[in-house]
Each structure stands twice: as structure tokens, then as C-alpha cells.
Amino acid sequence: MKPRFAIHLALAMFALSLVAMPLFTITARAADKIDPEADKKAFQKFFMEKFPKLKPEDFVNGPYSMNEDLHKQWEEKEQFPPYEFSLEAGKEMFSRPFKNGKSYADCFPNQGIGIRQNYPYFDEKEGKVITLELALNRCREANGEAPFSYVKDEMAALTAYMAFTSRGKPFDIKIPNDPRALEAYQKGKEYFYTRRGQLNFSCATCHVQSPGERIRAEVLAPALGILNAMPIYRSEWSGMGTTSRRFTTCNSQIRGVPLTPQDDEYRNLEYYLSYVSNGMPISGPGARP
């Protein structure tokens, strides 16, 4: 082969590959396109098939839907729910005005009543996910009040009341047509399926792979509908806990280092996990063993 011919050939092949390359990238992108709607369908189908006896709305009752004995105990417990004191405190706090005369109702659509199912939402101005807990503390700060701890007590009481007014309404999380919203969703999904901690567990290890199984004495809750019952009274905590408390304690129980409550990653996780439970009714506040 003459050297010049070889150079020509190489050039021609290079040019060809340039033409071909964008084609490959397009097909590759189509394969891992972020498709929340398809994710949600697959996610819900997985749980329905894993537990064919359960009605879709049963999933929001967590471990109580998985085990008959627990279910009986729960029915009895619900006559005198342990979250009742917190719920009452939340109702009172919610209606009590701030020092400047405004109240929580001024910060939320529909005066904050019956809106739990729309949180978290994606704020297109800020480019981030806004959870109900975050919105509550921002409301306090905007009105010159000190923010509450995200994990329990006052925050749990407030979210308990807001969830209670939304009971039965189906989760209605929207992903706006904004690449940042899709990215937040995708990051939340990745967080959910990423293994971490000394025990090398992901969220999915317990709540997708093994719901209904026991981990020591506890029965694991299915990931589907797990946030619908938040906040919860946990007998183990002998108190109330928010979604933030659930995330941070899950992380430390797998011997990982928990993030700060309402960190971007937790907010993305809550966004993903709520979205895939779209259509499931709000059942919070809940009681858990």
C-alpha cells in the first residue's frame, strides 16, 4: 500500500466515523432516557405483583399491610391513635398567628388545608425541590420566627395536621417540563438505589427487595406508599418523626453517615419516592411499631 493512499483511507474512515458518531449517541441516549412515568408504572407494577392480595390503597399502611397479626394490633391501636396528641398540638400551632399577625395559612395555597399530596414540588424559579417541611420553615423565617428542628416535635406536629387534612387524597407530584426537574428526579432515584454505609445497603435493599420480611423484630415496609403515612408515631422512638427523621435514621441504621435534614439529596430522594407513589392516598399521620 502506498503511504499516500493509506493516509486517504484513514482520513475517509475518520470522516465516516464522524458521521456515524452522532447516530450512536442518539440511540444511546434513547436507551437511558429519564422517563418518570414509565418508572412509576414499573415500580407500582412490581409491588402489586409481589403482593397480589393487597389492594393498591393498602400499601400506605406500611408493615401493617404485610402481616395479619400486626394488622389486628393496628386496628385496635387506631381507635386511640398514639399520634393524636401531636395532631392536636399541630392543629393549635397551625392556627396560632405569628408575632406579626400572619399565620401558616398565609404561606400556602388553600390556606394550607388539604395540600399535603402536592408536596414535594419542583420550584422552577429556584431550580430545586421544595418539601413541605422546608416550606414550613421558610414560612416561619419569612415571618421573623426561628425555624423548627426538621426531625420531630413541632415540625412533626405541624406536618401531622397538614397530612390529616389531606387524608385520602391521592399523591399528585408533578414533574414540570424542565431539565433540572428531571435531573432532580433522576438524582433522587440514584440515591434510592445506591448502596452505602458499612452494611452496604441501599434504600431499595430493604424497601423494594424485602418488604414484608423481618429485619430483627421489625417487619419492613414497602417503598410504595411509604411517604404517604408521614409523619409517624413510632413506638420505637416513643414519639413522632418526620420524613427527615426517617431518612436520617435509615442512613445511620445501615451504619452510614446521615446527611443534614433537607439536604438537596434528601429532597431529591423525597421527590423521587413521592412521584413513584403518585395515585396512592395520603394516610398520615401514621402509627408504626
Next chain:
Amino acid sequence: MASTIRVRATANGDITEVQALIQHPMDSGFVKDAKGELIPPHFIQELTFEHNGKPVFVADWGAAVSKDPYVKFAFKGGKKGDDLKISWVDNKGATDTTTAKIQ
């Protein structure tokens, strides 16, 4: 402040079934707080249910009873519409009382 006592009493024939939930920290005095200091004992010592002025259930409680305790019992002789008075006294002398109608 709202009452610390929730109660539900239902008459079914001769038997009245009573359920109550009481909000109280029930600190045993053996638990330490985040700073490592003992949380002083604070628990209900006596809990009384009275039906038409007559005690039907009296409990002497101590440190071993859990936080926000729940009680369930039944007694004979209650009728629908009767008053049931519930009261507790704790080791700090605090007290709370409520009256419920039997349903």
C-alpha cells in the same frame, strides 16, 4: 391547654368497656439526657376512674409505666349516659381530671 386524658367508655349490656390514653412523660428518674444528666423522676402515682362518685378502677403507678400510658378495663353496672370521672396525680403533685359520658 387541652386535657391530657382521652377516654372512651361504651356500655354493652351490663358491661362497660373503658379505654383511656393519658399524656404524661412518665420519667423514671434513671434516664440521662443528651448532656449526661439524670432526668428527674416524673410519673403518675395514682390514677382513678369513678363511676357516679364510686371508684371502679384505682391504679398505683410507678416509674415502670411507659410514657403516654394507655389503659383498658371493663366494669359492671354502668349505663349509657352515666358520668365517668378520670383523674391522676403525679409525684410532683400535678393533677388532671376529666369527665366523660358512657356511650
